Amino acid sequence: MSSDTETGTETRAQALVASYVRAGYARIDPPVLQPAEPFLDLSGEDIRRRMFLTTDPDGRELCLRPDLTIPVSRDYLASPQAGKPSGFCYLGVVFRHRHSAPAEFLQAGIESFGRHDKAAADAEMLALGLEATTQYGVGAPEIRIGDVRLFSAFVAALDLAPAWKRRLIKDFNRKTSLKHDLEQMTLATANGSKEYQGVLAALAGSDPKAAHHLVTDLLSIAGIATVGGRSVAEIADRFLEQSALNAPTRLPRETRALIERFLSIAGDPDDAAGELRTLAGDAKIALGPALDLFETRTGFLAARGVDVRAIKFATDFGRGFDYYTGFVFELQRGRGQRPLVAGGRYDGLLTRLGAKEPIPAVGFAASIDELSGNGGSGETKINGGAS
Amino acid sequence: MTAPLILAVPSKGRLQDNAENFFARAGLSLVKPRGARDYRGTIAGVDGIEIAYLSAAEITSQLAQGAAHLGVTGEDLVREMIPQSDERVVLITGLGFGFANVVIAVPQAWIDVRNMADLDDVATAFRLKHERKMRLATKYANLTRDFFAAHGVVDYRIVESSGATEGAPAAGTAEMIVDITTTGATLAANGLKVIEDGVILRSQANLVAARAAAWTKEQRETTRLLLDRIAAQKRAEAFSEVRTRFAGMNDGLLVAAREKFGVTSPFGGPTSSGMLTLHCPPGNVHALANFLREHGADAISVAALDYVYARDNPLYAKLAAELDKRA
Numbered sequence: 001m002s003s004d005t006e007t008g009t010e011t012r013a014q015a016l017v018a019s020y021v022r023a024g025y026a027r028i029d030p031p032v033l034q035p036a037e038p039f040l041d042l043s044g045e046d047i048r049r050r051m052f053l054t055t056d057p058d059g060r061e062l063c064l065r066p067d068l069t070i071p072v073s074r075d076y077l078a079s080p081q082a083g084k085p086s087g088f089c090y091l092g093v094v095f096r097h098r099h100s101a102p103a104e105f106l107q108a109g110i111e112s113f114g115r116h117d118k119a120a121a122d123a124e125m126l127a128l129g130l131e132a133t134t135q136y137g138v139g140a141p142e143i144r145i146g147d148v149r150l151f152s153a154f155v156a157a158l159d160l161a162p163a164w165k166r167r168l169i170k171d172f173n174r175k176t177s178l179k180h181d182l183e184q185m186t187l188a189t190a191n192g193s194k195e196y197q198g199v200l201a202a203l204a205g206s207d208p209k210a211a212h213h214l215v216t217d218l219l220s221i222a223g224i225a226t227v228g229g230r231s232v233a234e235i236a237d238r239f240l241e242q243s244a245l246n247a248p249t250r251l252p253r254e255t256r257a258l259i260e261r262f263l264s265i266a267g268d269p270d271d272a273a274g275e276l277r278t279l280a281g282d283a284k285i286a287l288g289p290a291l292d293l294f295e296t297r298t299g300f301l302a303a304r305g306v307d308v309r310a311i312k313f314a315t316d317f318g319r320g321f322d323y324y325t326g327f328v329f330e331l332q333r334g335r336g337q338r339p340l341v342a343g344g345r346y347d348g349l350l351t352r353l354g355a356k357e358p359i360p361a362v363g364f365a366a367s368i369d370e371l372s373g374n375g376g377s378g379e380t381k382i383n384g385g386a387s
Numbered sequence: 388m389t390a391p392l393i394l395a396v397p398s399k400g401r402l403q404d405n406a407e408n409f410f411a412r413a414g415l416s417l418v419k420p421r422g423a424r425d426y427r428g429t430i431a432g433v434d435g436i437e438i439a440y441l442s443a444a445e446i447t448s449q450l451a452q453g454a455a456h457l458g459v460t461g462e463d464l465v466r467e468m469i470p471q472s473d474e475r476v477v478l479i480t481g482l483g484f485g486f487a488n489v490v491i492a493v494p495q496a497w498i499d500v501r502n503m504a505d506l507d508d509v510a511t512a513f514r515l516k517h518e519r520k521m522r523l524a525t526k527y528a529n530l531t532r533d534f535f536a537a538h539g540v541v542d543y544r545i546v547e548s549s550g551a552t553e554g555a556p557a558a559g560t561a562e563m564i565v566d567i568t569t570t571g572a573t574l575a576a577n578g579l580k581v582i583e584d585g586v587i588l589r590s591q592a593n594l595v596a597a598r599a600a601a602w603t604k605e606q607r608e609t610t611r612l613l614l615d616r617i618a619a620q621k622r623a624e625a626f627s628e629v630r631t632r633f634a635g636m637n638d639g640l641l642v643a644a645r646e647k648f649g650v651t652s653p654f655g656g657p658t659s660s661g662m663l664t665l666h667c668p669p670g671n672v673h674a675l676a677n678f679l680r681e682h683g684a685d686a687i688s689v690a691a692l693d694y695v696y697a698r699d700n701p702l703y704a705k706l707a708a709e710l711d712k713r714a
Contacts, residue, residue: 041520044541045532049470163508170511170541177539184504219496229521229562230497230513238509239499322541352518 013091013368016108016135020089023128025110028088030071032095036061038070038353042323050097064095069346069363072111073353083359085114091368101369108132109343109365113350119293121362122327122345123300129341129364130306133331136371141331141340143310145269146317148172148344149326150276153290154262158255163241168259173318182259185251212236258283266314269298276315297327323349327362341366391437392606394613395449395458398426398440402592405484406459413620414694415613435609444468451475453599456606457613463489463567463590467527477596477709479614479702480621485592487567489527491534491585492574494556494563502583503538506563510542513562524548524555525565527587534587553577596706607707614702616694623692626651626666629675630690635683636661648675653695666695 021027036053043066052064065071068090076086091108098105110128115121126143133141155168164185171177215236258279265275273295280287302308319328319342328344343364350359396410396417397403407417410430417438419428428438439455446458451469462478469475493500500509513521524546525531531545546561553573555561567590568574571581594617596610629650636657644650648671657663667675667689676687 041544045528045543045545046536046541048528048532048545163512166511166515167508170507171539174539180539219498229517229559230494230509232496234513234516235497235499238512241499 012135012372013106013108016132016366017089017091019131019135020108020110020128025087025089025112028072028075028090029092030065030068030075030090032065032093033062034065034071034074036063038074039063039066042070042349042352043321052095052097052103065092066096067094067365068092068107068109069111069349069365070353072363073113073350073361076111076113077350077353077355082355083114083357087112106368107365108368109363111361111363113361114359115362116360118326118345118360118362119296120300121360122297123304123306125327125343125362125364126301126329127304127306129329129331129343129366132341132366132371136340138333138340138371140310142312142334143306143329143331144312144314144317145327145329146314146319147290147294147327148318148324149290150287150294150315151262151318152325153287154259154285157285157287158258160251160255161241163238164251170322172316173320173322178263182251182256185256208240211240215239263316266312266316268309269294269301269311269313270308272313272315273298293326319344323352329364338370339367340370389435389603389605390601391435392457392609393437393439393455393600394430395439395441395446395455395460396428397443397446397459399442402443402459402485403440405592406482409459409482409484412624413613413616415616433609433612435605436613447595450595450597451599453597453601456597456600456602457610458595458597459592460595461485461487461590462593463487463527463530463588465593465595466588466590467530470529475598477598477706479594479596479706480617482592482594485590487569487590488586489530489565489567489588489590490574490581491531491587492553492564492566492568492579492581495575495578495580497580500582503540503585506582506585507538507540510540514542520544521563522546522561523563523565524552524561526552527565527567530587531565553579596710598710602710607710610706611700611703614706615696615700618700618702619694619696622695622697625668626692626695627669627672628690628692629665629667629672629679629687630663631665631679631684631687632660632662633679633682633684634661636663636679640682644675644678647678650675666692 017027036051039051040048047066051066054062056062072088072090076082076088087110089108089110091106093104094107095104097103110125112121112125126145130141151172152169155165158165160168167181168178171181212233216232219232219236261279262276265272265279267275273291276287276291280291298308301311317328318324319330323346324344325347326345329342330339331341332339341364343362345360345362347358347360350361396406410417415433416431417428418431419425421427426440428440430436430438439449441449443460443464446455446460447464447468449455450458450460450465457479459482465472465476465478491506493506497509500506510521521543522545523531523543526548528545528547535541535543546555548555548561548564552564552566554577555564556579557577564579565587566574568581574581600606638656641652641656641663644665648667650665650667650671652663652665654664665675672689676689679687
């Protein structure tokens with residue numbers, strides 16, 4: 001890469017961020033050196049091997065920021081603006097081990113906090129993401145979107161044991177696990193602990209409160225107090241939940257078929273919304289607010305001049321990160337290519353970073369390397385962070 | 388003088404004793420010409436080998452870098468310390484000592500957790516309830532991550548532990564642990580239990596070769612000789628020698644003995660006078676002796692074997708194939 005193109009890349013990136021500033025997003029530049037804890041806690045242990053970690057003299061684990069979403073969120077929470085609507089944009093290097101690409105690379109992006117008009121905010125993010133592709137002369141990128149909240153609303157409405165619901169939602173971002181779950185739940189015979197089967201059977205159907213007391217008493221008699229963060233009550237609750245789990249030992253075929261039908265819905269957002277309404281009607285379940293928000297958002301996207309017919313929506317599209325709670329999107333040159341821009345809604349993240357009240361949040365990151373055609377090969381996800 | 392083959396051997400404790408005994412059984416006696424405190428040694432009567440006495444962890448990293456050709460270390464350390472270990476080292480053979488399992492242990496009080504599926508669910512429920520992830524104390528962060536990823540468990544955090552890992556749940560610094568255990572007694576004493584499908588690795592000491600070492604022709608030849616002796620000793624360990632001579636000993640009887648007792652006849656079938664040498668798994672020798680007497684044998688001798696050499700050298704063949712594959 002010659003210094004000329006490097007300067008060109010830099011200039012265009014600066015122009016992009018300048019346009020974000022004009023759109024009302026304050027430029028922010030959080031420290032490169034960050035505490036490692038939030039990244040490990042929010043992105044999972046798997047990110048550790050891709051991070052550059054170090055330790056300070058007091059033994060605290062630090063890292064070179066692997067993305068900017070968490071640093072920007074932390075700075076926002078530490079500011080007097082915390083809790084109020086605020087938007088930030090950034091351009092900076094992030095550090096991540098990648099197979100055949102440099103570990104230090106540039107990202108530009110936006111994080112928007114505290115806006116309660118979620119559908120409009122979601123649509124604005126996608127539109128601002130498209131500005132990045134325009135800036136770099138990528139005409140009509142493929143737009144892929146999903147909505148994690150539709151799946152959680154759907155699962156919540158199903159008649160399933162709580163443990164199964166938790167598992168389906170957790171595995172939404174892991175396609176092979178999700179498939180495996182469905183297989184296992186359909187086949188599952190006694191899922192629980194064989195040696196307690198008798199006790200569980202005896203307790204099944206008895207007064208839940210009394211059963212709970214019995215189990216906690218038994219644990220106390222055995223001299224077992226709280227061990228390692230899980231209380232005796234929690235253990236008893238889940239132990240009893242297993243008796244419920246074991247009562248109908250398998251997922252009814254119809255329920256599985258319904259889940260699979262849900263996950264196969266894809267197409268442009270308007271058609272898909274129609275199909276989802278039909279499915280909800282057929283199965284007599286309510287997708288209510290989640291589906292309403294989805295349709296309102298599509299309206300806002302159209303209002304922003306996005307060609308809604310060209311958007312590729314899929315119910316099973318997630319971005320592989322557990323902190324997304326709603327809208328997710330990726331812009332790419334073509335199917336199978338690495339994303340140029342990627343982001344989504346992460347309403348739960350700020351609470352987990354210490355906010356007292358839930359704060360809605362949505363954002364995205366653009367890979368400057370990919371946009372300028374200098375992206376290395378290897379990593380498919382441009383973003384280990386939340387947006 | 389050409390560069391010697393470097394064999395790294397544990398420098399202290401039971402592991403060192405076991406390793407030295409292992410090599411001694413193969414007729415390779417490790418000596419420290421400059422005294423017991425020396426960290427360099429040789430093998431008596433074998434040229435071209437230098438013994439490096441190191442800790443098991445050092446041996447593992449030296450093998451990963453190719454600074455030693457061969458080394459004795461635990462498979463647990465190899466899998467934990469060397470990313471993509473199969474591309475960096477070759478596990479030539481298990482040595483029959485240093486057995487330990489790397490396991491996942493949770494508090495015994497968790498009566499609702501029997502297996503990984505339970506653990507997965509509990510981890511997610513814990514995160515939802517407490518707004519933080521369950522902590523897992525371990526020295527085996529890489530093994531843990533791979534195993535948990537394979538089981539789809541994501542809601543946990545690793546807390547690096549350098550001391551007594553099994554005490555972490557009681558001390559309140561972690562909810563669960565991954566650690567090595569041989570009998571499980573230490574875990575039980577700390578109120579922990581191993582979950583059913585929670586054995587991450589069944590480990591033992593291994594003879595390990597470094598792919599990245601400079602393998603000269605001479606070093607390969609020295610390795611071939613070493614492995615030939617080790618293979619001969621291993622073969623000898625698997626059999627006792629049974630000798631007999633009686634007229635009724637014929638090919639038909641030999642086939643029957645082969646099927647019943649798993650014997651081999653390394654020097655061919657019975658001679659015309661019925662003279663025969665058999666190699667028999669040690670556990671079957673008495674039954675074999677009865678069988679032979681029932682068919683007419685008057686005298687049978689059984690002896691332990693020191694070495695059994697064969698034309699092939701399976702350990703070296705395996706290593707050579709692996710080294711050539713990368714070359």
